[in-house]
Amino acid sequence: MKAGFWVAPEGEDAAMTMPIGAEPPLRARKLNFLATSSAEEMIRRCRRTAMLLPELADALAVQKADRPGRLFDITDFPDDDKELIAQTLGEGEVAGVAALANGITAQMQEAVMAGVWRVRFTDGEGRLIADYVEVASIPAAVKQACSALPESISHGPAPTGAMNVIPVLTEIGDRIARYSDGDPGHIITFSLFPMSPEDMAFLQETLGAGPVQLTSRGYRTCRIVVTGARNVWSVQFYNAMDTIILDTLEICDIPSVAIAAEDDFRDSEARLREIEEAYFK
Template sequence: MNEIDIPVSVTGPGSQPAENDGASLDILQLPDEMSTFSMPEMPEPDQVQDLDSGMAALTELDEVLQHQAKVRDIKPEVVDITHLDRENSSLVDQVLGEGEVSMVYRSADTSARIQESVMAGIWRIRYYNQQEETTVDTIEVARVPRLCRRHVFSQAAHRADSQLKSIPEGVLNAPPLLAEINDKVSEYRPGKESHVINLTLLPQTEQDLAFLIERLGEGSLTILSRGYGNCRITSTAVQNVWWVQYFNSQDKNILNTLEIGDVPAVAAAANEDIQESARRLNEIMEAYR
C-alpha cells in the first residue's frame, strides 16, 4: 500500500467558527490516567515466620532477578510455585501485587491467566485444564512470558485468506490491506522491527473491518495494558499478526492498528524495568533477612 500525505490542520475549542445552531466541536478525550508504581503492602516479619515455602520461593525469585539485572540478553526464567499451599501462595501474591498488564491464553486443551506484578517483568502465570483446575502455578521473569512467543502462533496460518471471489457488499479497502499483511508476514523474521498498519487513519467501512476480522481470524491470546488509558491487544489466527486498540478513559476507541511482528512493545517490559524490579524486590526481601 502506498503512503499518502496527510494534511495537518489545527482543530480544537476556539479554532473553528461557531455553528449557526450553537453546536460546538466535540473533541475526543485522550487518556487522562496513568498507572504508577506503588510498593505493595507487606506483612510484618512475625507474620511470615511460618511461611517458609513462600519465603523460599521469593528468595529464589530475588536471586533470579539479581542475575537477570546484570545481563543484556534477558532469557525467561521460571520459579515453580505449584507446590505452595494457600497461605504461602497468598504471601507471594501479596508481595508481587498486580501491575498494569494482564493476559488470557486459551488453546484446545489448556488455558492460562497471566498477571504482571507491580514490579515490571515479573509475571504470575497460572495454567488450567479443561475443568478450570489449576495444573501449574509459576512466576516468570521475562520481558514477555515465553508462552507469548512459543505457543500463541504455533497453530496459526502462514498467510491470511486473500481470495476475492466472494467479497461482501460494502467491502472497499480491506482487500489491498490483506495483500499488504501477507507480504509483511512473509518478510518478518524474529528481531525485525514490527510493521504497523494504522486503520484509524485509513478510510474503512464497517464492512471492511468485519471482513478483516473474519479473514484474520481469532487467536489464542488477549492482552490488556492499563499503563496509560487502556490498550487491548489480541492475537489473530495468522502468524505474527496482532490487533492493537487503544481506548480513552471513556472507553472510546481512539487508535486501531494491526501490527505484524513480535509481541507489541506496549505489553513488554524493558531491560531497564527488570533492573528496577530487581532493586525493588531486593529492598522488600531485606526487611525479612
C-alpha cells in the same frame, strides 16, 4: 462511529474490562499489607516465600529482554505461601489469558515489578494444574500459544461496499512473509485511511481470532489480541470512557506495549531486594 477491528464482546474476561481507577494504587496496597501485623505473622511461617524472593531477584539481575525466561514452580507451596507471594508481588499493568493445546489455559498477571509474572495453568474444567512465578519479558505461554498459528492468509473477493480491505490484506500478507523474529514491528493504523464497516468485517473474518488476549492498564487501557495469523496483533488504545482512540494492527513477535524491557529487569531487581531487606530479614 466506526467500529474497531476488535470489540470486546458482552461478558468478556474481567482482565479485559476492569475499570481504571476503581481501586487504590497497587504499590500502596502491597506495601500497606506487608507493614501489618498479619503480614509479620505470615512472613514468620512462610519461609518458602522468603527463600523464593532472592532467587527471583537473582534471575532478574541476569535476565535479558531477548532471552527465554526462568520459571519458579510454586504449585505445591502451602496456601499461605501462595497468598504471601501474591500480596508481595502485587498486580502490575499487564494481564491476560492464552489458550494452549488440550484445553489448557494460562492465566497471566504481571507483578508490580515489571518482568515478574504469576502464571496459572488450568484444565478444561477450570482445575489448577500448575502455578508458576516467571521472570521474562512475556510469559512463555504466550509464544507457545502463538506458535501453532499459520504464517499466511488467504481470502476470496471483497464484499460489496468494501473500499480498502484488499490492499490492507495484501500489505499484511507481504509483511507476514518477510517478517523474522527480532525485526521491527510494522503498524497499520486504521484512522489514517477510510475503512468501511464492510472492510472491517471482511478483515476480521479473514484474519480470525487467535488464542491470546492481553490488557495493559497504564495511563490508559490498551487491549492486545492476537489474530488467527502468526505475528498479526490487534492493538487498541482506549480513553477513560472506554472508547477506542487508536486502532491498529501490528505485525511483530509480541507488541512492545505488553513486554518488559531491559531496564525493567534491573529496576525490578532493586525493588524486590528492597522489599526482601525491609520485610523478610
